[in-house]
Amino acid sequence: MGLQCGIVGLPNVGKSTLFNCLSNAKAQAANFPFCTIEPNVGVITVPDDRLTKLAELVNPQRIVPNVIEIVDIAGLVKGASKGEGLGNQFLGNIRATNAIIHVLRCFDDDNVIHVDGSVDPIRDKEIIDTELQLKDLESIEKKLQKVEKGAKTGDKEQKKTFEVLSIYRNHLLEGKSARTAPVAEGDEEYIADLWLLTAKPVMYVCNVEEKSVNSGNAYVEKVKAAVKDENAQVLIISAQIESEIAQLESYEERQMFLDDLGLEESGVTQLIKAAYKLLNLATYFTAGVQEVRAWTITQGFTAPQAAGVIHTDFEKGFIRAEVIKYDDFVKYGSENACKENGKLSVEGKTYIVADGDIMHFRFNV
Numbered sequence: 465m466g467l468q469c470g471i472v473g474l475p476n477v478g479k480s481t482l483f484n485c486l487s488n489a490k491a492q493a494a495n496f497p498f499c500t501i502e503p504n505v506g507v508i509t510v511p512d513d514r515l516t517k518l519a520e521l522v523n524p525q526r527i528v529p530n531v532i533e534i535v536d537i538a539g540l541v542k543g544a545s546k547g548e549g550l551g552n553q554f555l556g557n558i559r560a561t562n563a564i565i566h567v568l569r570c571f572d573d574d575n576v577i578h579v580d581g582s583v584d585p586i587r588d589k590e591i592i593d594t595e596l597q598l599k600d601l602e603s604i605e606k607k608l609q610k611v612e613k614g615a616k617t618g619d620k621e622q623k624k625t626f627e628v629l630s631i632y633r634n635h636l637l638e639g640k641s642a643r644t645a646p647v648a649e650g651d652e653e654y655i656a657d658l659w660l661l662t663a664k665p666v667m668y669v670c671n672v673e674e675k676s677v678n679s680g681n682a683y684v685e686k687v688k689a690a691v692k693d694e695n696a697q698v699l700i701i702s703a704q705i706e707s708e709i710a711q712l713e714s715y716e717e718r719q720m721f722l723d724d725l726g727l728e729e730s731g732v733t734q735l736i737k738a739a740y741k742l743l744n745l746a747t748y749f750t751a752g753v754q755e756v757r758a759w760t761i762t763q764g765f766t767a768p769q770a771a772g773v774i775h776t777d778f779e780k781g782f783i784r785a786e787v788i789k790y791d792d793f794v795k796y797g798s799e800n801a802c803k804e805n806g807k808l809s810v811e812g813k814t815y816i817v818a819d820g821d822i823m824h825f826r827f828n829v
Contacts, residue, residue, distance in 0.1 A: 521794070669735065
C-alpha cells in the first residue's frame with residue numbers, strides 16, 4: 465500500500481543501527497552526526513505466525529507476507545524549522561511519511577558522542593517536537609491568513625475553518641503537538657491539506673543498554689512520564705543487541721541468543737508489529753494451493769475495498785465475499801472442511817473485514 469513509517473531522532477541516538485537491523489538496505493552507521501543524509505528506504509516483512517500456520521495446512525507453491533516501508537531520515541538539530549543543519553530536507557522527508565518512530569537515546573556511553581554533550585531523552589524529544597511544532601505553526605498561520613477575510617465577512621465554511629485552525633494554533637503555541645489538540649471528532653479534515661508533522665501518529669523507541677532491555681531504566685521512566693498524555697506506545701529496544709542478533713545466521717542461533725537474554729522475541733520483531741498497528745493496518749489472507757498470501761488493508765475496510773487491494777477490477781465488479789475466520793480454518797484444517805461444518809459465510813458490500821479473515825472474492829467485470 466506504500467505506507468511508510470519514518471525513523472527520526474537527533475544524530476547519534478541509534479537510528480541507523482536500528483534501521484540496518486530492520487532492513488537489508490544498509491544505512492551508514494557511524495559515530496558522528498549526519499551519517500545518514502539521503503533517506504534510506506527499507507521494505508520490511510511483517511512477521512505473522514498466522515501466515516506460517518496457514519501455509520503448513522495448505523502447502524502452497526509460494527508464500528507472500530505483508531510488508532511495510534521504513535524510512536531512515538537524516539538527524540535533526542535545533543533550528544531545523546529555520547533551515548539549520550539538514551532541516552528543510554529532514555522536514556520534507558518526514559512530511560512524506562504516514563507515521564513517526566521517534567528514537568530516543570536512553571543509555572550512557574562515553575564512547576558514543578552526543579550532539580548536545582550529555583544524555584537527556586526528554587530534552588532530545590523536546591528539541592524535535594519544538595522544530596516540528598514550529599514548522600506546523602508556520603503552515604497554520606499561512607492558512608489562517610487566507611481564510612481570515614472570508615471568516616469575517618460571514619462565510620460559514622471559512623469561519624469554521626478559521627475557528628478550527630485557531631484551536632490548533634493555540635495548542636501549538638503552548639508547545640503541544642497537533643495530534644493532541646482538543647478538536648471535535650471530524651474537525652481534523654480542516655487541516656488535512658496541510659499534512660501537519662505533529663498530527664502524525666507517533667511511537668517512541670527507547671534505545672537502552674543490554675542490562676536494561678527487559679526492565680528499562682530511569683531514562684525510560686522519564687520518557688513514559690513525558691508522553692503519558694499522547695496516547696503513544698513506548699517500546700524498549702537495545703540497538704546494540706539487535707545488531708548482534710542480525711549477524712547470527714540461523715533461526716536457532718538467534719532464538720538461543722534471545723533465550724539467554726530472557727526475551728521472547730527480538731526488539732526488531734516487536735517494532736515491526738508495533739509499526740503495523742501504528743499505521744492503523746490490518747491483514748486478511750487468501751489461501752490456495754498456488755499461493756497463501758497476506759494482504760494489507762486499513763482498519764475498517766469493507767469487503768469491496770479489501771478486494772480492490774488485489775485488483776481494482778475486483779472492487780468495481782464485486783459481487784460477494786466468501787469468508788472463513790482464521791480460528792475456524794485452523795480448527796478444521798481446510799476450506800472444504802470449514803464449508804462442511806458451516807463455517808464459511810457469504811458477505812456483501814457492507815461487510816467490514818476483520819483482521820485475520822480468510823477471503824475469496826466473487827466479481828464480474
